[in-house]
Amino acid sequence: MTGQLAFVESPVQLLNVLEWAHTQAPDRAPGEPPAPAPTVVVLSPTDPMSRGQLRRMAQLARDEGLTVHWQEARGGRGALVRTLRQLAPPLRRAERVIIGDPFSRYVQLLLSLFSPRHLTVVDDGTATMEFAAQLGRGERLVRWHRKGNLGPRELVLAPVTTLARRRLAPARGRTVEIFTSLPVEAPAGVEVTENSYAWTRARFGPPLLTGGADLVGTSLVETGVVDADHYARVVAELARAHGATRYFAHRRESAEKLHRIAVETGLQVVRPDLPLELIARRGPIGRTVVSFPSTVVHTLPLALAGTGVKVAVIEVAPEWLRATASPRAQGFLSGVAGTAAHEVDRLTARAAGAAGAAGAPGAA
Numbered sequence: 001m002t003g004q005l006a007f008v009e010s011p012v013q014l015l016n017v018l019e020w021a022h023t024q025a026p027d028r029a030p031g032e033p034p035a036p037a038p039t040v041v042v043l044s045p046t047d048p049m050s051r052g053q054l055r056r057m058a059q060l061a062r063d064e065g066l067t068v069h070w071q072e073a074r075g076g077r078g079a080l081v082r083t084l085r086q087l088a089p090p091l092r093r094a095e096r097v098i099i100g101d102p103f104s105r106y107v108q109l110l111l112s113l114f115s116p117r118h119l120t121v122v123d124d125g126t127a128t129m130e131f132a133a134q135l136g137r138g139e140r141l142v143r144w145h146r147k148g149n150l151g152p153r154e155l156v157l158a159p160v161t162t163l164a165r166r167r168l169a170p171a172r173g174r175t176v177e178i179f180t181s182l183p184v185e186a187p188a189g190v191e192v193t194e195n196s197y198a199w200t201r202a203r204f205g206p207p208l209l210t211g212g213a214d215l216v217g218t219s220l221v222e223t224g225v226v227d228a229d230h231y232a233r234v235v236a237e238l239a240r241a242h243g244a245t246r247y248f249a250h251r252r253e254s255a256e257k258l259h260r261i262a263v264e265t266g267l268q269v270v271r272p273d274l275p276l277e278l279i280a281r282r283g284p285i286g287r288t289v290v291s292f293p294s295t296v297v298h299t300l301p302l303a304l305a306g307t308g309v310k311v312a313v314i315e316v317a318p319e320w321l322r323a324t325a326s327p328r329a330q331g332f333l334s335g336v337a338g339t340a341a342h343e344v345d346r347l348t349a350r351a352a353g354a355a356g357a358a359g360a361p362g363a364a
């Protein structure tokens with residue numbers, strides 16, 4: 001393995017490793033190895049949708065000249081010990097480690113055992129914003145949709161998380177870079193590099209545009225943040241208001257919820273086989289793309305720059321949240337929507353029909 005090692009656990013992470021590699025040699029031809037070329041280790045998840053998208057992304061990465069190793073890191077008893085034993089030698093040699101999810105227990109365990117000289121964090125959704133904020137404040141790393149109380153598992157892993165957080169911070173002999181398309185406030189000593197999705201635009205599209213609109217789904221129901229009935233009602237209102245015909249499902253959305261959406265709205269539910277940035281860039285895609293607060297309200301305007309596609313974000317109203325949602329949920333989701341690119345339209349709860357009335361999107 002090489003002196004640059006990337007650990008990915010999701011398709012979006014692997015896409016953004018490709019984007020990072022492209023910035024190292026932006027003028028190279030397709031298939032020509034990046035210079036320097038990171039070796040990618042896929043710490044494979046268990047859910048079928050993520051695995052399928054990762055397989056496709058791994059092939060794209062190989063086509064770009066990257067070396068990709070598929071690691072069944074969660075493959076039953078003994079998988080953790082076996083993975084650590086196999087990864088220990090390349091981790092010790094790695095000059096730079098690239099990760100996509102600093103909140104991952106697997107990544108935190110690896111970082112607690114080995115301290116890289118150079119660390120790059122690439123986007124895996126809006127969690128990058130929370131990571132940068134928590135790192136800057138010196139706080140414990142906790143995903144925004146989880147409550148702050150430590151359960152038995154978190155208590156056991158607390159020493160690992162604490163050490164990993166120190167390894168994720170810049171220090172003497174260690175640099176930290178955040179490679180992101182999101183608006184983040186850089187903690188002291190952290191270098192922020194813009195991800196403009198230049199590789200995606202160079203390799204795919206421009207897309208054929210359809211006349212209608214597409215909706216982008218979210219896993220906010222599955223993570224216990226948004227009430228399922230509110231979500232289904234808003235999706236139906238958005239579909240009617242914008243003349244949408246397709247619903248691009250998040251890879252973590254449940255089959256039961258997607259079936260309900262298809263039956264109640266008549267929308268064609270699409271389970272993408274690649275990250276939405278690539279699907280949209282290849283096309284066909286609607287002239288308007290409406291999304292709940294998520295990473296795509298930041299990434300799609302970059303990936304679709306110059307195509308004429310309009311992106312809109314629906315702001316999550318407080319009454320949509322479940323009683324069990326984290327107290328930080330409303331503020332975080334408002335921040336995601338509020339910091340979207342200036343050309344992204346904002347849709348209020350009233351515009352979405354959540355209160356039974358239709359409204360119009362307000363320009364940012």
